[in-house]
Amino acid sequence: MAERPTLVQVAQHAGVSLASASRALSGQGAGKKTTEKVRKAAQELGYVPDATARSxxxxxxxxxxxxxxxxxxxxxxxxxxxxxxxxxxxxxxxxxxxxxxxxxxxxxxxxxxxxxxxxxxxxxxxxxxxxxxxxxxxxxxxxxxxxxxxxxxxxxxxxxDSARGVELAVRHLTENGCTRIGFINGPLDTTPGQARQRGFDRAVPGGQFQHIADSFTVSGGYEAARILLDRLHEDGAEVDAIVAANDLLAMGVIRAAAQRGVRVPDDMQVVGIDDTDFADNFNPPLTSVSLGSxxxxxxxxxxxxxxxxxxxxxxxxxxxxxxxxxxxxxxxxxxxxxxx
Missing domain, CATH: 3.40.50.2300 (Response regulator)
Incomplete structure (x- = not known):
């Protein structure tokens, strides 16, 4: 069986001293260029630090x-x-x-x-x-x-700044011509729920088309959107867009809309928050605000x-x-x- 590469070999391959190689791989204060060279050398040689010895x-x-x-x-x-x-x-x-x-x-x-x-x-x-x-x-x-x-x-x-993220979503919908914008938020006793509510309240003062989901999940978004859309239908009203406090809620909103025969985006536009991997692979692909996860x-x-x-x-x-x-x-x- 071939011998495992050593730290000495990594240092030689990178053209730095053994001490510099050690500092670079342990995060102990090596310069950026040195660290990059050492990490590249370690990767090329297949060097794996001995965790037990280092600890x-x-x-x-x-x-x-x-x-x-x-x-x-x-x-x-x-x-x-x-x-x-x-x-x-x-x-x-x-x-x-x-x-x-x-x-x-x-x-x-x-x-x-x-x-x-x-x-x-x-x-x-x-x-x-x-x-x-x-x-x-x-x-x-x-x-x-x-x-x-x-x-x-x-x-x-x-x-x-997720409050600003919600404001970006509302601005985008407004620029698209939407005038009746709804909001599906998650629990208000959470930090993101409070921040995203502040953002919507700033962007849509007195917004009346809202509902709070019991969780930041697809099922939570579906149930909240179903209740909101049913209430609006009974009142003879409708929304032309909904901002959801995260992507999972937005997916639940789209599911609830589809069951009512509401097409997205033709009849109603939807924006999520977080820009997760699911957003790009959903049907339709979901417009979302990235918060840089x-x-x-x-x-x-x-x-x-x-x-x-x-x-x-x-x-x-x-x-x-x-x-x-x-x-x-x-x-x-x-x-x-x-x-x-």
């Missing part, structure tokens, strides 16, 4: 935890892939935990960190409580929060590695801006001739 050397488990409220949500799957890709370059394993949407279970995970099973935690909670805030701030290992985390200056955060995951992993390597580093807060991705569930506005 003994650095006094770490070389494992990071990622806690989410619903691992089945495609947003979290995209974050997970980005986080795992970033961590694997440093020989660090990723442990994933589904908290079941309850702050209490999330707090339990934070308390379990005292057992030393992970070097750090990335968390993306739907609901923030005082107990959860306190547990995060008092965590025995570094924590990075993906999402809004109040005024705390003790924790690194990566957030997005992959980028948020990547930045969270980088921040956590930096915090692990330098616990005294100044706290960082980053915002990933939303971007509208137009597909077939809405009608793109026609451009006027140049002479008009």
């Amino acid at each position: 003994l050397k650095f006094g770490r488990k070389l494992q990071v935890a990622f806690a989410v409220d619903d691992i089945g949500n495609p947003v979290y799957v995209e974050m997970l892939r980005a986080i795992e890709s970033e961590l694997s370059q440093h020989g660090i394993r990723l442990f994933v935990s589904d908290t079941g949407s309850t702050p209490e279970e999330t707090v339990e995970i934070l308390h379990d960190l005292k057992r030393g099973f992970a070097d750090g935690l990335i968390i993306s909670p739907l609901r923030i409580t005082e107990e959860l805030t306190r547990a995060i701030e008092e965590s025995p290992v570094p924590v990075v929060v993906i999402g809004a985390f109040g005024p705390s200056q003790k924790v690194d955060t990566i957030k997005t 992959r980028e948020r995951g990547r930045l969270a992993a980088q921040l956590l590695l930096e915090r692990i390597n330098d616990p005294s580093r100044k706290t960082s807060h980053h915002t990933v801006l939303p971007e509208l991705i137009v597909r077939s569930s809405t009608i793109q506005p026609r451009s006027l001739p140049d002479n008009q």
Whole structure:
């Protein structure tokens, strides 16, 4: 059996010193160009760090935890892939935990960190409580929060502006000529539910065509849209567009519309939020607002590695801006001739 490539061989292949190669692969402060050369050399040689030896050397488990409220949500799957890709370059394993949407279970995970099973935690909670805030701030290992985390200056955060994302969706529909725009939101006791409601209230003041789903799921969106459309039908009213607070809700909206014989986008346009992989593969392909799930995951992993390597580093807060991705569930506005 062929011998495994060594770190010495990686250093020689990259044309750097052994110390530089070690720093580059462990995230211990090598320059960007050096790190890129060393990682490329390691990949070409098929070098795999010895996790056991490294954990003994650095006094770490070389494992990071990622806690989410619903691992089945495609947003979290995209974050997970980005986080795992970033961590694997440093020989660090990723442990994933589904908290079941309850702050209490999330707090339990934070308390379990005292057992030393992970070097750090990335968390993306739907609901923030005082107990959860306190547990995060008092965590025995570094924590990075993906999402809004109040005024705390003790924790690194990566957030997005989903309220602005909803405003982008409404603006797009308005430019398409829509005048009666509805909104299907998720639970208002969640951080995304509150933010997306603020965005819709700003974009459509006094908007009357709304319904709150019991969850950010396809079934939740279907039931909420069915109730809204039935109510409007009884009132002799209708909407020409609906913004859904995430892609799963939007898919439920389209399903409910189809059962009523409402065609998307001909009779009613639909926009989702998150721009998950499902959006591009749905029928019709779903116009959606990207909140940069992959980028948020990547930045969270980088921040956590930096915090692990330098616990005294100044706290960082980053915002990933939303971007509208137009597909077939809405009608793109026609451009006027140049002479008009």
